Amino acid sequence: MSLEPLLEMQGISKTFNGLRVLKNVGLKVYPGEIHALMGENGAGKSTLMKILSGAYQADPGAEIRVAGEPVASFDPATAKTFGIAVIYQELSLCPNLSVAENIYLGRELRRGWTIDRKGMEAGCVEVLQRLGAEFTAPRGSAACRLPSASWWKSPAPCMPTPRSW
Ligand SMILES: Nc1ncnc2c1ncn2[C@@H]1O[C@H](COP(=O)(O)OP(=O)(O)OP(=O)(O)O)[C@@H](O)[C@H]1O
Ligand SMILES: [Mg+2]
Numbered sequence: 001m002s003l004e005p006l007l008e009m010q011g012i013s014k015t016f017n018g019l020r021v022l023k024n025v026g027l028k029v030y031p032g033e034i035h036a037l038m039g040e041n042g043a044g045k046s047t048l049m050k051i052l053s054g055a056y057q058a059d060p061g062a063e064i065r066v067a068g069e070p071v072a073s074f075d076p077a078t079a080k081t082f083g084i085a086v087i088y089q090e091l092s093l094c095p096n097l098s099v100a101e102n103i104y105l106g107r108e109l110r111r112g113w114t115i116d117r118k119g120m121e122a123g124c125v126e127v128l129q130r131l132g133a134e135f136t137a138p139r140g141s142a143a144c145r146l147p148s149a150s151w152w153k154s155p156a157p158c159m160p161t162p163r164s165w
Helices: 045-052 076-081 099-103 117-130
Strands: 007-016 019-029 063-066
Touching (some): 007 045, 019 045, 099 117
Antiparallel strands (some): 007 019
16 A cells, blocks of 8 residues: 555645634545545635645645645645545535436536537446445436435535546
C-alpha cells in the first residue's frame, strides 16, 4: 500500500459572514481507507465536504493535495476530474428530469451534438442492478414522481467518473 495519502487537506478554514465555522482543519485519506466524519449539528462536516467537492472555496491558506499534487483551485469541475462525488443528505433532485438524467447530471452521455438518452437509460439500468436495487427506473419518468425518489441520487457517484483507489 502506498504511503502517500491520496487526499490531503491542510489548514482548511471557512468563514461565513465573519463567523469562522472551520478552523485549520486537516484530513488525510490513504488508499483503500474508509473514513467517517463525525460531529454535532453545525460542526462543519458538510462545509468541509463542500470545499472538497469545490462547491465552496476555503479561506486563504488552505492546501489540498490529490495523490501528492497540490491543487491550486478546487472547483466542481476539478473535483469531478479527481473522481470526487458527494451524496448530500438533503434531497436534491431535478424534478423535471428523468431518473437517468438525474443520475447522469453533469456527466451526460453525448452522441454527436445531442444527449444520448438511450445510452443513459441503459447505464442507469446497469448501475441500479450493480447496486442491488429491486426496482427499475421507468424510462423518461420524472424522478420526483416515483415512490423511491430519495433513492435516485445515490447511484450518481457510482457512475464511471468517480474513482476509488
Ligand atoms: N452557506 C452558508 N452561509 C452561512 N453559514 C453557513 C453556510 N453553510 C453552513 N453555514 C454554517 O456553518 C456551520 C457549519 O455548518 P455545516 O452544515 O457544515 O455543519 P454540519 O456538521 O454539516 O451539520 P449537520 O450535522 O447539521 O449536517 C453552521 O453554523 C452553519 O449554520
Ligand atoms: Mg451536514
